[in-house]
Structures are given as C-alpha cells and as structure tokens.
Amino acid sequence: MSYHNRVTYPFTAIVGQEKMRKALILNAINPRIGGVLIRGEKGTAKSTAARALADLLPEIEVVEGCVYGCDPADMNGMCEECKEKIAAGSQLASTFRKTRVVDLPVSATEDRVVGTLDIEHAITKGEKRFERGILAEAHRGILYVDEVNLLDDSLADLMLDTAAMGVNVVEREGVSHWHPARFMLVGTMNPEEGELRPQLLDRFGLCVEIEGIADADLRVEVIKRRSRYEADPAAFATEWEEAQEAERGRILSAARMLSDVEIPDEMLQLVATIAIRTGVQGHRADIVMTKTSRTLAAYHGRAAVSKDDVREAADLTLLHRTRRKPFEEMGLDRLQLDKAMSEAS
C-alpha cells in the first residue's frame, strides 16, 4: 500500500462536492449507516475523497498482534482468537494504527476476496490454515470499490452480504473459517456503464450523485490547489493542518454524542411518511434514514433530530431506493418528498 507512504491530499482541501463529503463523514461518525455509493463521471475526486477521509480519521485502537485488528473495547465483535484469549483470562495489550483504505479491484478473484486455503502452509506443513483475503484486510477500515457496477455478480453479492452482516463466513476449498469484517463500504460507479441491480443498490446506505463543478471560479480553485499539492505535498498538508484538526475534532465529538441524540416521535412519523410517500421498497430506507438523521444532528452538535436533518437524510438515502419502472432514470420524487415535509409541519 504505497499511498500510505506519501502525503495524502487533505480532505478539507477538496473543493465543492459537499454531498459526497457529507456522506463520507456521516459514515465515519456512524459506521452503521452502511456505506456510500457515489455515482458520477470520471475525474470527480471520488477516490481522492475516500483516501483523504481515511487520512482524516483519528487513529483506531487495536489489539496488539491481532491479525484482524480487533477493537479491545468491543468484546462482542472480536475474532475467535481474541475471544479465546480473553476466555483464557489473559489481558489484551493494545496499540494504535491509522484507518486503512483497501481497494477491491474489479478483476479480483473470489478466493482473494473472501480468503482461502493457505497453500504454502498446506504443502510445507501438511496442515490446513486460512489465508486472509481482502475482506479481512478491510476490517475496521474503508473498502473502496471503484466501478462497483462492473464487479462480477457473485463478488458483488459476497461483498455486500459481508458488509451487511459484519462477518465473513468462509466454507470453501477445505477450510471453514469466520472472522469479523466490519468496514465502511465506498463504491463508485459511472451509470453510463450500466446500472447496479436494485438488490445491490439497496445495500448501500447512502447514495450521492456528483458531477464536475460548473462554476468557473471554483474550477480554477481546484486546479490551483491541486498544483500546489503536487508541487509540495508536505507543505500543502501543513497549510491545511488546522482545518483538518478541526474537522477531526468535530467527527470525534459527533461520534461521542451520537448515542445520546434523541429522535422525537414526530420525526419518526415523518420518516415513515416519507418512505411510504416516495414508494421505497422494504424497510431499509426507513432505518437508514433514521440513523442518518441522528448522525446529522450529532454532526451539527444538536441533541435532538430536527426536520432539516430528516430532509437532508431523505436526500441521501432515497435516491437509489425509489421503486421505478425498468430503465427509468433513477430519481427521487421531490414532489412527494415536499408534500410529506409540509404535512409534518
């Protein structure tokens, strides 16, 4: 992972693309939201943003020596080995490390993604051992899938299933194994290359559509910052360090207050009304919308969810879930959304 060695473009220095940045930050605050799907053209800072986010995030505490990087504070979500150690009564030492960004290339094979039999070990020692795959690598980090719509169907199923369950179960090539795999899923796609199946779309918590910046001044700003960064990454990073630190602090305090954010009954009613009005399938939309509104409230430092939070959350969660006829363009029925909003007031 060579990009860890060089200075990453600072998250706060990204120009425009507020929605995408917001969606990423919300996921960083509340991983249960379930990832972001970014739809848009090439060259719109999608992958820069994902990497920059990882860099922005505070270091995470991990169990020392644990290959999966278990969280010492989360007994429930630990891997088998750590659980055994605790059961045996030993104290787990901990250490800190940066949040990782793991790429899932479109050409990846299934065995590399879920993990497989460790062949070298089997041949030299005659023993079965599990060789970890990309999903293990991504635990507690960010799994970045560029062009997720081009991913092999079976791989996409596996990946999204794991993302939803938070655990990777392997029953293949002679090995049975499971390990925790909670990661933040960031997928990007260019809709012109083909749609994702609705089933898969639904598994992404949020969805944002982005396009190139139309404002000429802002475009100039993009170029300027980029060239300054390229000329001297370290100096550029220093320039932005203050802004980065501030954002980091904001994320941390939002995460801390998240579980205390109240969601009044009227707001739950509103969420349900919006979901029914816009004709989304299933209940995942309601659930994600609620989580997103709470996270938004926390991000804004408010103790209770407001109507604006719900409105913003609806924008981020419904776009890809609205029932549509075959091949109709994806779109949110804003009219219905507005109706639901005004009814609530």
Add this chain to the structure above:
Amino acid sequence: MSEFANSHAHAEFGSVYPFAAIVDQELMKKALILNAIDPKIGGVLIKGDKGTAKSTAVRALAALLPEIDVIDGCEYGCDPADHASKCRQCAEGVGPTGRATVSRRRVRLVNLPLNATEDKVIGSIDLERAIKEGVKRFEPGLLALAHRGVIYIDEVNLLNDHIVDVLLDVASTGVNRVERETISFAHPAEIVLVGSMNPEEGELRPQLLDRFGLCVQVEGLSDPADRVELIRRREAHDVQPASFAERWERDQTALRERIVGARQRAVRVLMTDESVKLIAAICLENSVSGHRADVVIERTARAIAAWEGRTRVATDDILLAAELALPHRRRASVPSEPPPPQQQHEHEHQHDDEDQQHERDEEMNSDTDSREQTPARSGQDRPDQSETEQSPDPQDSQGETGPSGSSMRDEVFSVGEPYRVRRIAPKEKKTLRRGSGRRSRAKTASKSGRYVKAVQRRDSRDVAIDSTLRAAAPYQLGRRAKALERELAVVVEAADIRDKVREKRVGNLLIFIVDASGSMGAQRRMIETKAAILSLLIDAYQKRDRVGMVVFRGDSAELLLPPTNSVELARKKLEEMPVGGKTPLSCGLARAYEVAKAHLRKDPDTPPLLILITDGRANVSMSDIRPLEEARKVAIAIEEEERIKTLVIDTEKDGLIRLGMAAEIARVLGGQYAKVEELRAEGIVGAVMSAL
C-alpha cells in the same frame, strides 16, 4: 445462542435481533414457528422485496428451535430412537443392548453461504490426518452438521447450480453419499431447507421450489404506525443490543415455551376423515403436482392446531395451511393480476430459469406451467392489435419504392408498451460452453468465474490446489521416503492433480440491427418495433447481456450504440431514433458484422447474437449489385462465421402483398426467425400447445 453451528460467529457475533421483536409479518413468523414445532413440515421459502426482515427473521429463529435427543459423541447427531437411519458408527456401536449415552441439544440452523464449494458442503477427506497419519478419514461437511436440522440459504436463487443439485439429491434421499478422493462414505442427512430470496433476482428451479414445505411472500409494512414502531425497535437494538435483548427476553421465553407446548401437543392432534378429504379436495382444486402438498398441508394443519392450543384440526387450520403450502406448487394460473411493469419483471424470471433449456424434456410440466399464466394477460396487452393488422397498408408500397411522400420526412415514433419476450437463447454449437445460464451459463476455459468444484485434470492449467492435496493425501504414507528425501511435507504426483471447474454467468452480446427506413414508419409498425426492441432490452438486462445497436436508413448504417452494459443508454437512443428514407439493408448487415468481429477479437468467450429487425425490403446497395442480392451476400459472410448467431425479426405485416424478404435473409443467415407478433411470450404458448 450459538445456533449457527458452522459459524458460531453468526449468532454470537454482534447480537441477533429477537424473534419476538419483529414487527408484524405474521404469516412469515407463523411459517417459521410451525417449522420449529414440526420440522417435518419441510422448511420455508421466504420471498419478498429487499429489506423486509427476511434474513433477520430466519436468523432469529435459531434461538427458538426445539431441543432434540442425540447420541452422545456422534458427529452427525443421530437420533437414539430412530433405528433405521443411523450413521455407520452409531449403527455398529449401538447393539441390542443399546449402551450409547444420550444427550440433548438444540436443533441446528446451519448457514450455507453462497461462496461454499462442493467439498465443504458434502464433506471430504480429512487432509491433515491423511497426510500426517496416513489415516483415511471422512471429514463431515455442512450436510452432516445439518442432519436433523435446518439449512439456511440466504439469496437461495443465487445459489450455484452444482450445489443446488447436491441439495436436491440429499433432500430427496435423506442420505449424503460421498464418493470422492478414495473415500466412500454415506451418512444420514435429513435436512430442512429454509431459504430467502428476492424474486427480482430470478426464480428458483421448480424441483428446488417443491422441496420447501411452505412458502410465504413478504412485503413492506404500509401502516405508518407500524413503520415507526419498526424503526424505533431497530434503533434501540442497534444502539444498545444487550438491553434491548433483555427487554424482550420475557416475550422470547413465552414464545419458546409456547412452541415446546405445541410440540408436545402436536402428536396428539386429531384429524377427522372430513379434514383429510378437504385437504385432498383443495389440492385437486389447485391442481398441484405430486402428493407432497397434501402431506405438507396435513402436517402444517396439525402444527397450527397445536400452536393454537387445540387437539383437533379445524377447517381454518387447513385453509391457513393450504395458504402456506400451495403458493409455490400451484400448477394452473395464479389469480391473474393486472401486470404493472414491476410485476412483469417477476413474471419474466419464471422463464429464465436456467435449466429449463436443457431439461426441457423432463421439465415439460413445469415449463408449460409458467406459460399457462400468460394467456390471461394477453388480452390486456394488446387491445388494438387486430385493428392494426386488418387495415391495409397504403404507405407500405411507397416506402418501398423509395423517396416519395411522407416517408421522406424523418419522424420519431414513441415506444410501445414493453412485454415479456419468449426465450431467444442462441442455438448452441459444439464448444466448451453448455446451455443454460442467465442466458448462457458457461464453463469457460479461462480462469475467471466462481470455483465450484474440482475434477481430474483436463489440462486447463487452472489447478485446484486444495483438491489436489486431498487427492494426494491418502498416498502420503507410501510416499514418505520420497518426501523425506526431498524434504517435502507432501508429495504430489501427476495423477493427483485436479483442475478447478469454474462457473460464470456470462451474458451474450446482443447487436440489434434496426431498420429505420421509411417503410418502417408506416402505421404502428415502428411503435411496435420499438416495443419489441425495448422488450428484448428488458430481457437483456435481466440476463446481464451487453447490447449494441446498428441502425440503417437513407444511404448508410450507423453504429448508434457501441456495445455497452448500459441498457438505459440503449433505451434512450431507441427513443430518439428517427425514422425515414430508403432501406440500405446490406449496409446495416455489414456494419453489424464488423462490430461482431471486433468484439470476437476482444472477447472470444461471449459469442455475439445479431438481431435483425426489418421487413426485408432492401432498396439501396453499397455497390452496383442489386440491393437484395447484396444483402444476401453479406448474410452468407455472416453465416460462415460460426461464432456469430442470428435472429431475424420480421416486421412485415400479413397483408395483400407479402414479399417474405426478411424470411429469405433469415434462411441465408441460417439462424432463427420470428415474426414480430410471435415475439410476445404468449405467442410461444400457442406454439408449444399445438406442438404437444
């Protein structure tokens, strides 16, 4: 709560949402509970939209499953009371004296992940012991774990066909017979299948469908109050799972006790002769195939009575049982519903059941089955069909003779209503590919696709190391000297090498060659043609095909849409496509041929299918040969390229003057031919019926 036997993780990990806390979805909950009361009902298939608590409910069921007696220390959990089906060890160990000790454990819910390979499902040789001790020992797979328990398959319609075959075999015999890697072994495997699926993603094979005792359809809740309650509970669970579980513990315990009570009562439930007759009558009325439905209804009705605290089966119990047991077994048409596009989606899938293609002979029943549903809809689908067909076509001859009258003007026609199309799988030629698939499920020689099982070497250079090691394992004792000499742990010889069998769902490349000349603008012809193309596009989407489009009109042909995955884009292009001018058929064919050839160079594994949509009335040529003659020449060139398949859709109307030129081109191309009217799925019903 470690009921996920294979992955203790599953249940322990994080925390499972309590069954009692699931809002509404009464039918689904009932179906699952009935199976907990009497596993012999045979499982449940839960169909429904995404995000409707399907998997949540099944995972929660694990905690409610009853306890059973098992022989202590038996790997398969044999039933001490059942002397007929025991594993080898128990059958030998428990003589007439019956000295085996008995213990109790909860019925297992075994998770079968989509990525499972065959060896892990059915079991295989114990690699470590074989290599280290030279002992041939069977290592049980998931089927052994699931003996007397439940196998849960999430997204069961996406499960690999090889694995489905294994499941079907075991489900029908109750025995897992293993013949592999020098191991010959059999063990009892009485399994109950529980599956969940979203029908949008494709249907299940009929045989597998029948293996599920019950079937329920779930939908999202429509009552806002329910939805609010659902969100509230879910949030409470996610934020503080432990206290949430605590809060629901009393309800969970009550539920568990009620199930235990119902289990004990179930054996005493009486069923009158009238009730049995009613069941038979219901099954006859619904013309279900086979007798499994009768048996399932009977058992289910008993369980319902027991659940309700009665010892006598009431008529309502039977009706409810029928409601649960019949939806997936009904042979005749389901109550016809108006087909909104979404629904059409689903219906369509019943057709694309992979294996109908090559199992057509055995499967004739179920095959016609799905088709019998369609006539009910045909009336709604084409109200004005007859009108259009009868009226003579004055502009027809004009368009043919060339630039005159209104046909010179470019016009853009709207797209007619789409419908579902009959199967248009290309005729297979003898290659490595095998019929079936989304459209085609190919076993390619290339190294991509999902690894499902291994076979004796075929020289594909795609070695299945795990399987190779297992093949070599039993011989390691004999090869020890060689191993020591070379300082290896394992000695593999050429005969041990196994290759991977991979399976990949490949879509084909469909290249539409659309006649957009003036003659096509006549009457509703273009609207219908566009509807036909759109219908084919929908079909292509579901089968993950790539599409391209060549349009010819005036003097030239244009590649309107280079091959793409984006069916949306194709639709957009189709909508905007102008019509008018002469008919340069040969030019269109030639252009499509180029595109197909270019594609084959890049991707020899997916053969292109050319779909020519025309009335065949060519009147412009590229050289000085007569237009139709030239078109025929190009067609011959296409026919000679073996990998390109063709389908001609003739849009010429039955009328006074039928020239049949499209049919002629189709004959030269040597591919399939259909009239545009026949493309509708109903059309094939008639054809099949008359052929019977």
